[in-house]
Amino acid sequence: MDAAIPTLAQAARALATGELSSVELTRACLERIERLDPSLNAFITVDAPGALAAAEQADQRRARGEANPLTGIPLAIKDLFCTKGLRTTCGSRMLEGFLPPYESTVTARLRAAGAVVLGKTNMDEFAMGSSNETSFFGPVANPWDRTRTPGGSSGGSAAAVAAGLCVASIGTDTGGSIRQPAAMTGITGLKPTYGRVSRFGMVAFASSLDQAGPMTRDIRDAAMLLQEMAGHDPMDSTAIDTPVPDYGAALERSVRGLRIGVPEEYFGEGLHPEVRAAIEQVTRVYRELGADLCPISLPMTRHAIPTYYIIAPAEASSNLARYDGIRFGHRCDQPKDLKDLYARTRAEGFGAEVKRRIMLGTYVLSSGYYDAYYRKAQRVRRLIAEDFARAFREHDLAVILTPTAPETAFRLGEKNQDPVSMYLSDIYTINVNLAGLPAASLPCGLDARGLPIGFQLIGRPLDEAAILTAGHAYQQATQWHLASPGEQP
């Protein structure tokens, strides 16, 4: 463990006893950002004055006896959440100078609890990418090996937690963007059920898939953040209006007799042998803890990538139509007419991957192709969701256990010339978004190069608690979540 920056639970305890102040903790994070981030590029914007002011307020609030566990905790926020008056770029030239006129519900809730926002983290442009290389602000380096990607799209949030630049961070996940970078940087990342957390004020990528979640050093920290993030929001009609359970209580439950499904389709061709071995070791740990492991089949698994890469670009092409150079964002110089303004503004403001997905999405929605691609993909999406529902029901499962990614962190530049090979790296995570299920990635080993390996726990709709129970039992029994990359230059 990196002793320099505590976990959220440790920090909350130290703040509560007065052993540590929020100002001290915030200064420690800012000092590490200044020293270590030049070689990582995890942050797009650091807000030192804002963070220190919030930390002072948090300390005063605590002195008045009005603190809760998040009061005074320094967090890093993916640069996809609108933060009022604090630049929000979404990793794009299009929004290079955008100052949101309003605050996202997630950050508003965290700020209301007294959390300190250190700054905004780097990400693939508009969250489209699996390696952080599509960011207009340059790629993020993996703290475990600076020549490798931290994964994406929440790569900056992942690297910031792994390198101890913050106590915890917030990411978003449309096809694996919390879980895959969590796996590649040796941290814990939780994507809640679609609708568990409000999307209000998140820059939209694919509205039927996007979901915000915590990225933390361990699953206890994830539970603490989710407790504050989850819940109904009148500003998001898809935010589910059901009570938020006590996630802390879920951590303390036993996994004895808990039924865990292991789908054969996630262990086929393409899975690196070292990752396979690490996941098999996870199943042994659960068996020793008294869980009931059950082989299952999810036969629609292999259709998830084509389905996702029709639906997500279709929704993206529609959502990104708002970037027209008129109300906010980049505008080209000297447009000769309105059409020229649109076409050149968008050509200049968007990077290659975003343009590729807009083109793909526009194509599959265009007249003559809509039924063959988009409608077809929506039907297959239902089959994928039913696949999961059937497995949970027939085998009476609490969670499903899989690898998070087929391999450990790949080299910067290794896949970014070939969109298809990049898309294939999402194979174990995108099914979950299509079905709207909650899932977490937790660290479970290091490969021969010393790079982190992650495993995924998938839960039933709104049953984040089962993931927390299973995740916490694993982290109580093992040490992988304590591994740290150390301070490399």
Added chain:
Amino acid sequence: MSITEQTIRHVATLARLEIPPEEIPVYTGQLSRILELMEQLRAIPTEGIDPMSHAVEMTIPQREDRVVNTDQRDLMLSNAPDQAEGCFRVPKIIE
């Protein structure tokens, strides 16, 4: 399904994206390759399957019909690349 350069030009127009002529073949090749990946879906029988547009089955909630946003005109204009007299300004459309 392979895609032609003419289709790429048409889609770029629909998407309001200027694509320089030398990049048309690049998009044509990349999109064709991506669409090849999609072809496997054709073989899946989906007759009678209801298309799924959202992960959660729910009805759209309704709220009371009253104004909650007060006047924020100047705030909303503050990010505009060009504005005049409280309006967004665009190039002339009709000569």
